[in-house]
Amino acid sequence: MNLSISFSGGKTSAYMTKWLLDNKLNDFDNVVITFANTGQELEETLEFVNRCDKEWNLGVVWLEALVDPVKGNGTKFRRVTFETASRNGEPFEEYIKKHGIPNQAFPKCTSELKLAPMRSYLRSLGWKNGTYKTAIGIRIDEMDRVSSNMEKENLIYPLIEYTKATKEMINLWWGRQSFNLNIMEHQGNCAWCWKKSKRKLLTLAVDTPEVFEFPMRMEDQYRFAGPWQDPSGVGRLFFRKNTSTKQLLEESKLPFERWKPAAVNFDLFNYELDSAGGCSESCEVY
Ligand code: SF4
Incomplete structure (x- = not known):
């Protein structure tokens, strides 16, 4: 069984990634860590992903959505790096041109800008559905975010299953590291994300x-x-x-x-x- 680690660029997700590599590497045949950039993350988030990658030797694969404007053709992936990653929302704009503006009634930006390129990349490696698990960084204090399709989608939640990590535990852990994500909680993800309060x-x-x-x-x-x-x-x-x-x-x-x-x-x-x-x-x- 292979493992796909979805690194969202936040502190919880980074903690999970490090914990998995330190504790569960031998449980899987292959491990791939991906970060999907929407082009609307703050520079500090991109720097944080890059720093985690370099400090911990993660081999993060940086991806962006490659939206096919033709109706019915699925979104694929483009490989980028910290240096070449979009800072002006280009992947997001391509998505909007095709699918329209996302909001509460049309909440598809995560699946098109993050999930689709990740899956497309894994398919390019020959990973078929059912041959890999996907690790998601959800803490035990946010259990209500666990997907009801977790078994069907082969999802694992290591911070719930193994570490029982809470936000406080993860913040304490980060306080002991030599670097950190230098933004406040309300600034993360797409900076202006319509899901924020x-x-x-x-x-x-x-x-x-x-x-x-x-x-x-x-x-x-x-x-x-x-x-x-x-x-x-x-x-x-x-x-x-x-x-x-x-x-x-x-x-x-x-x-x-x-x-x-x-x-x-x-x-x-x-x-x-x-x-x-x-x-x-x-x-x-x-
Ligand atoms: S952070 Fe918000 S706006 Fe950005 S992809 Fe996720 S849901 Fe969409």
Whole structure:
């Protein structure tokens, strides 16, 4: 049996990757570690993946989605490196041109930008479905993110099955390492990810409005792209309740309670501002 490790570029995923290599390498015939770049990660995330790769000798395979514009033709992969990886969202833009803007109703960006290139790459190695397992970095304190298809898809969750790692344990571990991911939790993944809570998005809009330039341009150029009909005439927008990037930036100018990196404060929790999708902390392929 082979093992595919899906490295999402976050601290939890990096910890899992290192733990697997230190503890489970002999359980598998071959191990492949992939990182799928969307072109909308922060530079710090790319540097972190590269640093993990170099420090731990991981042999990370950097992939990007190679979207085929022809209807019915699946997404393949392009191999890149830290140096050549997209920083301007090119893979994401190609995806949007074909499939339209992703949002809560059309949540396909993870599967097209991350899962599809990873699977395509593994197929190019001759790995057929059923001949490999895929390791996903979900912690025990986020068990609700485990896929209901884990057996069918041959998924393993080492941080739940073996290490029982929580966010606190992983942060403590990282505190003892010689390097770390130098961004805060709300900044990770695609910097402006539409799955983040509104409070995180508003905070980002105040601190780093430039990260919203890409989604704003996508809405301007492609809100009617993709194989769908728009009875409203508004087009497709990224954020909850059909909110546009421009509206979100405008809203961030009004007073609101900023997101803080504290443990969950249930007194402050507000359904409207703090609800988030599964990729809010890390964008995993399943
Ligand atoms: S981080 Fe968000 S926007 Fe980026 S691929 Fe994942 S779900 Fe989509």
